[in-house]
């Protein structure tokens with residue numbers, strides 16, 4: 420049985436909701452302290468430190484950090500045809516969505532003769548993290564690489580943990596997915612050491628400008644540490660799901676969707692917010708059937724016991740307030756008129772609307788990006804997109820008349836800041 424919180428009759432403030440509802444006990448701040456020495460070591464000793472960390476954390480010392488081209492080609496060759504076909508379709512769908520995110524330059528004539536043009540320019544080189552500790556994620560290759568390629572990034576390097584069972588190379592399907600996408604720069608490096616390698620650069624790997632991708636709490640912590648030296652995307656850490664459901668929801672669907680995300684990581688957070696005690700009871704019964712039968716039972720049990728909960732709410736409006744406060748990475752809406760309810764959601768990494776839009780569709784094949792903000796960061800961040808790989812640049816262009824027309828006001832503002840040379844630099848042009 421999931422722990423239950425009865426919020427009917429109460430209207431807790433957002434901060435109180437966040438305190439009451441469970442999330443994983445190790446937070447990113449704690450993990451930052453754990454990974455700081457690893458990142459410092461990579462900065463100081465480069466490749467040797469990455470290799471030592473691989474031995475310590477992944478249980479294998481890769482023969483080389485850079486995956487040889489022959490291994491990528493062999494992995495592509497060895498892909499199961501059904502997996503190859505599914506990857507190709509996932510890539511096709513993701514391209515449709517991400518290409519549509521590209522923005523044309525916009526020129527605004529602010530005053531006669533003065534224009535501001537906004538251009539979006541791709542960064543030059545990116546490091547794309549693909550998790551591979553407990554589970555290997557070829558689908559995260561697709562999510563990272565397609566967004567970066569569509570953004571127009573020229574240099575892409577993928578990092579994924581070395582695997583003992585694969586001779587110290589990353590998982591073969593991860594390599595196969597890289598090859599399908601035309602990626603030839605892949606490193607057998609995982610965890611914080613991979614993030615530090617990408618950020619600082621080593622003898623085998625030039626530094627990158629932006630690092631993106633999901634990972635466990637150590638990866639997330641390392642991204643937080645190098646933020647500023649490089650750009651990073653949102654904190655896409657241990658996965659989480661919230662489901663807002665009423666009496667119309669099917670308990671077997673709800674339970675299956677909780678189990679599906681719980682199988683990622685014992686730190687996964689799974690929350691059902693419902694107006695219906697009957698549904699809550701039925702979901703508990705369903706979990707009693709589904710959990711013992713699921714492949715990764717131990718992980719699922721740990722996640723549900725640790726960070727699983729059902730919150731009972733008075734009505735859908737109260738439920739919306741709760742899920743908005745919790746700001747889930749994934750939010751499913753399984754209520755009557757789900758589309759109308761979903762349209763009112765403010766804080767979630769992605770919203771899955773209606774009974775036939777489970778999170779795993781978005782994980783693999785909806786075309787949406789599955790690299791999404793966790794830990795409540797959906798309050799201020801969005802998921803991975805082409806914008807994660809681009810910078811916006813303003814081009815400002817003025818005629819002499821347009822500059823002259825505004826020079827009096829400019830002097831007023833410069834004077835207010837006691838920066839008179841600013842005004843002089845304008846007026847020198849008209850003496």
Ligand SMILES: NC(=O)c1ccc[n+]([C@@H]2O[C@H](COP(=O)([O-])OP(=O)(O)OC[C@H]3O[C@@H](n4cnc5c(N)ncnc54)[C@H](O)[C@@H]3O)[C@@H](O)[C@H]2O)c1
Pocket residue numbers: 453454472476477549550551552553554555556559580581608609610611612633634635636637638654655656657658683684748789790791792793
């Ligand atoms: N939010 C998202 O968008 C999203 C998407 C996909 C996956 N995920 C999450 O990614 C995570 C993948 O985790 P994973 O562990 O399978 O793979 P991972 O690649 O993220 O982490 C594996 C690495 O963690 C490091 N590590 C392990 N224990 C450590 C320790 N005690 N100290 C320091 N470093 C340590 C190792 O170096 C190892 O290479 C899951 O939590 C999953 O939920 C999130």
Ligand SMILES: N[C@H](CO)Cc1c[nH]c[nH+]1
Pocket residue numbers: 556558559658680782789790791
């Ligand atoms: N649910 C994960 C976090 O968004 C993504 C994923 C990849 N593979 C399966 N699931």
Ligand SMILES: [Zn+2]
Pocket residue numbers: 658679680683779782
């Ligand atoms: Zn998933």
